[in-house]
Amino acid sequence: MAGLTFYRMIGLDDKVRPLHKKLDKKMFYDFADLNKKEKDYITKYVERIELTYLLTPSTINIQPFINENYHYEGVMFITIQLREEAKDNHLPVIGEIIQGALPNPVVIVFEKQERIQVSTCLKRLNKVDSSQVVLEHFHYTPWIDLHAHDETVEKFLRAVHITSISFYNFFEFYKEFDLAVQALQQADITGTFYLIKDEKQYAKQQQLIAQIQAYEAEITKWKNKMKKETQFNRKVEYNMKIQQLTKQVEQLKQQLQ
Numbered sequence: 478m479a480g481l482t483f484y485r486m487i488g489l490d491d492k493v494r495p496l497h498k499k500l501d502k503k504m505f506y507d508f509a510d511l512n513k514k515e516k517d518y519i520t521k522y523v524e525r526i527e528l529t530y531l532l533t534p535s536t537i538n539i540q541p542f543i544n545e546n547y548h549y550e551g552v553m554f555i556t557i558q559l560r561e562e563a564k565d566n567h568l569p570v571i572g573e574i575i576q577g578a579l580p581n582p583v584v585i586v587f588e589k590q591e592r593i594q595v596s597t598c599l600k601r602l603n604k605v606d607s608s609q610v611v612l613e614h615f616h617y618t619p620w621i622d623l624h625a626h627d628e629t630v631e632k633f634l635r636a637v638h639i640t641s642i643s644f645y646n647f648f649e650f651y652k653e654f655d656l657a658v659q660a661l662q663q664a665d666i667t668g669t670f671y672l673i674k675d676e677k678q679y680a681k682q683q684q685l686i687a688q689i690q691a692y693e694a695e696i697t698k699w700k701n702k703m704k705k706e707t708q709f710n711r712k713v714e715y716n717m718k719i720q721q722l723t724k725q726v727e728q729l730k731q732q733l734q
Contacts, residue, residue: 523557529556554586556585582651666686667682693726
């Protein structure tokens with residue numbers, strides 16, 4: 478299975494004994510308070526949900542991290558085997574259901590057709606109800622073929638290898654894993670896998686990426702207008718706007734190097 482290959486490639490097998498514990502779908506129905514559509518997503522598109530690894534201070538030499546905002550006493554690695562009917566747009570819904578039902582930090586590994594997709598989400602304590610968590614930003618890698626010898630993927634695998642991630646505490650461990658997932662998610666924008674741990678440099682990088690995404694959305698808008706336009710002079714005008722925006726995107730991408 479692709480998930481097991483991934484865990485082996487990042488060195489988890491060398492550090493922690495796998496559990497391979499099947500999680501009943503009903504548990505997520507009950508704990509996540511799902512509506513009918515969300516239940517259907519789990520019923521129709523998920524074959525199996527498994528707790529593959531549970532990292533705690535008793536299983537690995539990493540300390541808990543607890544303050545007024547975060548409560549990280551361990552990390553769960555959940556493997557989700559998807560059915561053939563599952564589409565890419567189903568994954569964010571399924572991912573949010575799983576993350577919302579489990580208060581612990583979770584690394585989700587989706588499996589389908591010998592490929593994987595990895596998802597993470599930082600969680601902080603709910604200030605009103607400390608027994609609940611607030612889900613922050615979700616990150617999803619593209620689909621990964623672990624046998625394709627892709628240089629960008631290989632950089633990601635090295636970044637999330639158990640020997641590369643901070644063992645200082647579980648918050649730092651999970652945050653670095655999350656940063657690596659985000660870096661692979663954004664590799665199509667940055668042009669490569671570019672992991673930044675310095676907070677100031679990271680903030681600058683994210684500003685540039687947000688601007689690139691805004692320009693690319695504008696490019697798509699003008700391309701759609703140009704397709705519908707019948708007047709030649711308007712088509713020329715739209716094309717000039719597209720060229721200007723494309724140049725600005727390239728300039729911003731150069732700043733990311």
